[in-house]
Amino acid sequence: MSTDDLTDDLTRNTANAPPELLTRSFFFLCAVLSIFVTIGIIGLLVTEAAKFFSITAPLMGVEGPTASVVDFLTGTEWIINNEQFGVLALVTSTLMVTFGSALIALPLGVGTAIYLSEYADPQLRAVLKPALEILAGIPTVVYGFFALIYITPALRVVFPSIGTFNLLSASIVVGIMIIPMVASISEDAMSAVPDDLRQAGYGMGATKFEVSTGIVVPAALSGILSSFILALSRAIGETMAVTVAAGAQAKFHNPFNPAAYLDGGSPMTATMVNLLTGDVTGGGLAYRSLFAIGLTLFVITFAMNVISELIAQRYREEY
Amino acid sequence: MATQDRSSYAEGFGQVSRTVGTVFRYLLLASTLFGIAVLAILLVYVANDAVQPLTADPGWHLTFFLTLVLPTLATAGYLAATNLEALKFGSMTIGLIVVSLLFSGGVAIIFIEVLAPLVWFAYVLAFAVPTVLMIALQRRSRQLSFLTRFVVVALAFYTSLFGLPGVVPSVAALVQSAPFVPLDWVLLTLTLGLFASAPTASYAAGIRDRRTGLGVGVLALAAVAASPFIGPPVFGIGTVPSVILASVTVVPTVAFVGGTAVTREHARIGILVPLLIVGGALAGEVLVDTLGYAGPQSWVDWQFLTSDHSGTAEDAGLYPAIAGSILLMVTVAALSFPVGVGAALYLEEYAPDNRITRFIDVNISNLAGVPSVVYGLLGLGLFVTQLGRPSGTIFVGGATLALLILPIVIISSREAIRSVPDEMRQASYGMGATKWQTVKNVILPRAFPGILTGTILALGRAIGETAPLIMIGAPNVLFSFPSELSSKVSAMPLQVYSWASYFATDAFYEKAVPAGVVILVTVLLAMNSIAIVLRNRYEQET
Numbered sequence: 001m002s003t004d005d006l007t008d009d010l011t012r013n014t015a016n017a018p019p020e021l022l023t024r025s026f027f028f029l030c031a032v033l034s035i036f037v038t039i040g041i042i043g044l045l046v047t048e049a050a051k052f053f054s055i056t057a058p059l060m061g062v063e064g065p066t067a068s069v070v071d072f073l074t075g076t077e078w079i080i081n082n083e084q085f086g087v088l089a090l091v092t093s094t095l096m097v098t099f100g101s102a103l104i105a106l107p108l109g110v111g112t113a114i115y116l117s118e119y120a121d122p123q124l125r126a127v128l129k130p131a132l133e134i135l136a137g138i139p140t141v142v143y144g145f146f147a148l149i150y151i152t153p154a155l156r157v158v159f160p161s162i163g164t165f166n167l168l169s170a171s172i173v174v175g176i177m178i179i180p181m182v183a184s185i186s187e188d189a190m191s192a193v194p195d196d197l198r199q200a201g202y203g204m205g206a207t208k209f210e211v212s213t214g215i216v217v218p219a220a221l222s223g224i225l226s227s228f229i230l231a232l233s234r235a236i237g238e239t240m241a242v243t244v245a246a247g248a249q250a251k252f253h254n255p256f257n258p259a260a261y262l263d264g265g266s267p268m269t270a271t272m273v274n275l276l277t278g279d280v281t282g283g284g285l286a287y288r289s290l291f292a293i294g295l296t297l298f299v300i301t302f303a304m305n306v307i308s309e310l311i312a313q314r315y316r317e318e319y
Numbered sequence: 320m321a322t323q324d325r326s327s328y329a330e331g332f333g334q335v336s337r338t339v340g341t342v343f344r345y346l347l348l349a350s351t352l353f354g355i356a357v358l359a360i361l362l363v364y365v366a367n368d369a370v371q372p373l374t375a376d377p378g379w380h381l382t383f384f385l386t387l388v389l390p391t392l393a394t395a396g397y398l399a400a401t402n403l404e405a406l407k408f409g410s411m412t413i414g415l416i417v418v419s420l421l422f423s424g425g426v427a428i429i430f431i432e433v434l435a436p437l438v439w440f441a442y443v444l445a446f447a448v449p450t451v452l453m454i455a456l457q458r459r460s461r462q463l464s465f466l467t468r469f470v471v472v473a474l475a476f477y478t479s480l481f482g483l484p485g486v487v488p489s490v491a492a493l494v495q496s497a498p499f500v501p502l503d504w505v506l507l508t509l510t511l512g513l514f515a516s517a518p519t520a521s522y523a524a525g526i527r528d529r530r531t532g533l534g535v536g537v538l539a540l541a542a543v544a545a546s547p548f549i550g551p552p553v554f555g556i557g558t559v560p561s562v563i564l565a566s567v568t569v570v571p572t573v574a575f576v577g578g579t580a581v582t583r584e585h586a587r588i589g590i591l592v593p594l595l596i597v598g599g600a601l602a603g604e605v606l607v608d609t610l611g612y613a614g615p616q617s618w619v620d621w622q623f624l625t626s627d628h629s630g631t632a633e634d635a636g637l638y639p640a641i642a643g644s645i646l647l648m649v650t651v652a653a654l655s656f657p658v659g660v661g662a663a664l665y666l667e668e669y670a671p672d673n674r675i676t677r678f679i680d681v682n683i684s685n686l687a688g689v690p691s692v693v694y695g696l697l698g699l700g701l702f703v704t705q706l707g708r709p710s711g712t713i714f715v716g717g718a719t720l721a722l723l724i725l726p727i728v729i730i731s732s733r734e735a736i737r738s739v740p741d742e743m744r745q746a747s748y749g750m751g752a753t754k755w756q757t758v759k760n761v762i763l764p765r766a767f768p769g770i771l772t773g774t775i776l777a778l779g780r781a782i783g784e785t786a787p788l789i790m791i792g793a794p795n796v797l798f799s800f801p802s803e804l805s806s807k808v809s810a811m812p813l814q815v816y817s818w819a820s821y822f823a824t825d826a827f828y829e830k831a832v833p834a835g836v837v838i839l840v841t842v843l844l845a846m847n848s849i850a851i852v853l854r855n856r857y858e859q860e861t
Contacts, residue, residue, distance in 0.1 A: 015753075015754070017465070017753065018464075018465040018466050018469065019465050019753075019755055020753055020754060020755050022469070023755045023758070024665075024669055024754070024755075026661055027661045027662065027664045027665035027668075027669055028665050028669070029661075030657075030658045030659075030660075030661030030662040030664075030665060031661070031662040031665040031666055031670070031679050032679070033658060033662065033725075034662060034679060034682055034683050034686055034725065034726065034729070035678070035679060035682055037686060037697075037722055037725070038682050038685070038686060040697055040701055041689065041693060041694075041696075041697050044696070044697060044700040044701060044705075045693075045696065048700060107350065108350040108353055108354065111346065111347045111349075111350030111351065112347070112350055112351040112354075114347055115344075115347035115348055115350070115351045116351065119344055119347060119348075120351075126855075128351060128355075130847075130851045131355050132351075132354070132355065133776075133847065133851070134358070134844065134847055135354050135355065135358055137776070137779055137780070137783070137843055137844075137847045138358065138783070138840060138843065139783030139784070139785070139812045139839060139840075139843065140783070140785070141783075141785045141812045141815055141816045141819075142783075142812075142815070142836050142839060142840060144816075144819070145365075145815065145819050145832060145836060146361045146365070148819065149828055149832075150361055150364050150365075151361075176354045176357055176358065179353075179354040180354075183351075205335075207335055207337075207339075207340050208340055208344075209339055209340040209343045209344075212343075213343075230688065233688055234688070236690070237688075237689070237690025237691070237692070237693070238690070239690065239691060239692045239785075239786040240785045240786055240812070240816065243786075243816075243820075244816065244819055244820065269690065269692050269786070272692050272695075272696075272790070273692070273786060273789050273790075276699075276789055276790055276792070277789060277820075290696065291696060291700070294692070294693055294696045297690060297692070297693060298689065298690075298693050301688060301689065301690055301693075302685060302688075302689070304688075305684070305685050305688040306685070309681070309684070309685075
């Protein structure tokens with residue numbers, strides 16, 4: 001090896017040497033792919049949904065039947081064969097399942113998070129945390145089957161008038177499914193609360209109960225709230241459990257009427273699945289309505305994710 | 320008045336009611352256990368429907384209780400009290416056996432139904448030839464510039480795999496058109512056997528020395544080569560499954576047991592647990608046969624695993640769906656793993672802190688929250704409608720599911736990469752390594768277990784998904800086998816869904832669906848436990 005080589009090796013700029021450039025560009029492309037996925041989703045949903053609505057369809061050069069935006073957003077009947085596309089019939093079912101599952105998952109999830117972060121000893125945690133992960137790992141179609149075969153008959157003992165397909169059993173399984181999500185994000189937030197605050201509480205003579213509810217939970221509130229919103233957005237997007245358990249009959253329910261839970265409904269996601277398993281011909285109005293529902297769903301879940309992120313950032317207590 | 324107040328204050332001082340705290344604590348415990356308990360009850364119900372343990376003779380239960388359950392529990396209890404490490408070793412061995420058996424089942428399905436061993440061998444050889452060339456060129460990196468080497472290697476890979484049409488045939492095609500072709504099991508021994516014995520050899524060499532390693536490797540290869548002569552007469556299975564079983568299950572298990580027994584003398588006794596379980600099961604089987612006790616009328620049986628769908632619940636099987644799930648999993652892993660890890664590496668190691676990076680960052684966490692049906696729509700609109708691919712194929716399904724789990728893979732890989740201590744990077748740069756050398760030699764090996772854990776969990780999510788497959792038009796019922804990337808695919812959850820919704824009769828609800836659910840949940844639990852065990856070991860190390 002000559003000295004020239006050595007000087008060269010020691011002083012050359014390696015940042016743009018071919019292997020470096022090649023690998024860095026590959027990794028960059030991988031990262032940028034995620035942006036293209038987002039653009040793809042938004043572009044596809046918007047263009048296909050635009051072909052569905054009468055206002056925008058001429059711009060897209062679509063001929064044939066279209067649906068009015070106003071009817072879509074305010075109509076309460078969803079009957080494909082009559083070309084009645086009232087998305088409210090679907091949105092109310094979605095809202096009911098979301099609300100019902102929230103009633104189960106939010107208190108239980110926060111309770112779990114407090115227990116895991118404040119009370120459980122490390123050995124118990126090592127068992128409970130994987131067990132909770134398994135709750136989230138069971139396929140959603142299995143949850144739907146459980147709701148249909150085991151939970152609905154059990155509920156029939158209490159509510160004899162409950163239908164084979166009903167929103168109550170769907171809400172219960174979706175609730176169980178999203179407990180781990182609430183629990184793990186809230187627990188992260190609670191674990192991030194510095195120990196000094198707890199010690200200060202104990203120093204003032206507070207009990208463990210007072211420290212947990214009066215200090216840890218308020219300090220972790222932003223994380224807990226953002227976990228709520230993420231879990232609700234997950235419940236809105238949940239598909240197979242509600243498809244199997246809630247049925248395919250699109251009905252407009254009064255979301256504030258508890259008795260409606262005993263009846264079936266067709267949430268947005270379930271309607272999309274049922275549209276495709278039925279006989280939707282490519283390019284027809286029913287096919288495009290799929291993308292209109294998809295756009296509605298995407299906008300709602302996307303907004304919730306953004307809000308959750310904003311809450312987590314805006315109200316984060318800095319320690 | 321004042322004195323009285325003070326005295327009562329003094330009396331109450333230090334006395335706080337503990338009732339609220341105790342009640343609160345148990346409420347919290349109850350809320351933690353609620354979901355787990357509900358799921359456990361539901362799983363017991365569905366397992367009862369699928370396996371029907373109550374239909375067996377009481378004598379059957381008694382025999383297995385005496386030969387299998389009692390000795391295992393007694394030994395496990397004794398070990399738990401005296402030697403926890405040994406018990407851990409024993410349960411790890413059992414877990415390894417179960418997981419590797421599942422794995423060999425999957426590999427066997429692929430080789431028997433989908434991929435002819437000759438094609439597989441041809442492509443392995445076509446990969447091996449340029450890889451050897453690449454390593455040879457790497458040695459001469461001082462004389463040749465990177466670009467020359469890169470072009471030569473890329474050309475070699477292309478020629479070897481696809482050939483230059485009309486000029487040079489590819490290695491893969493050459494092998495497949497060879498006039499004389501060895502038997503299937505020979506081909507598999509040469510490939511799978513080598514894949515199994517090479518790591519075994521390096522594991523053994525790490526414990527003792529190179530010579531021992533070489534000896535162990537040769538021994539392992541010999542064992543795989545001998546398996547086709549032992550399998551058919553003794554266990555009544557074909558030669559191809561024998562080779563697969565030997566190289567995927569037997570060699571790794573024996574290597575793990577042997578290695579642990581040599582390195583950790585204290586835990587050696589734990590081998591009793593798997594021996595008792597296997598021995599007890601065999602003894603129970605023999606006893607039950609001779610005494611004539613009937614087993615349970617389980618719906619999860621060999622017939623269910625190996626037959627196609629049928630209109631009657633008793634004859635319906637899961638075989639094409641299992642194969643479809645395996646093929647989907649392979650496709651999803653191949654597509655999402657490199658891209659996900661690449662993106663994570665860019666964001667953690669390369670990305671400057673600017674707007675684009677932050678945008679990508681926010682974008683990925685938003686993508687993780689997009690519902691799976693919407694990804695299904697993307698797959699339908701992008702691959703099927705826009706690109707004109709046929710609907711419901713393995714490629715379209717795999718690509719859609721890969722996009723779905725990509726954000727999860729990226730997020731978990733980033734966490735694993737972030738947990739690599741900064742000192743190691745600095746040390747590597749201090750030695751004069753470039754960024755890519757640091758990534759390749761320091762960061763990736765260190766972060767690999769964490770990345771693998773996240774990827775396995777994400778893959779579990781992917782094979783449990785149904786909605787995207789429905790959206791891209793995967794058939795509800797599949798009779799024929801998917802054989803290439805462009806053939807229609809079904810999957811286990813999709814099959815369960817179609818039984819539960821299109822064949823909604825009591826017979827299906829009571830027989831086929833519970834059996835399908837049991838298989839699906841078993842596979843997913845196995846994957847989750849692999850991930851959890853991997854993570855625990857990894858966390859102990861760091």
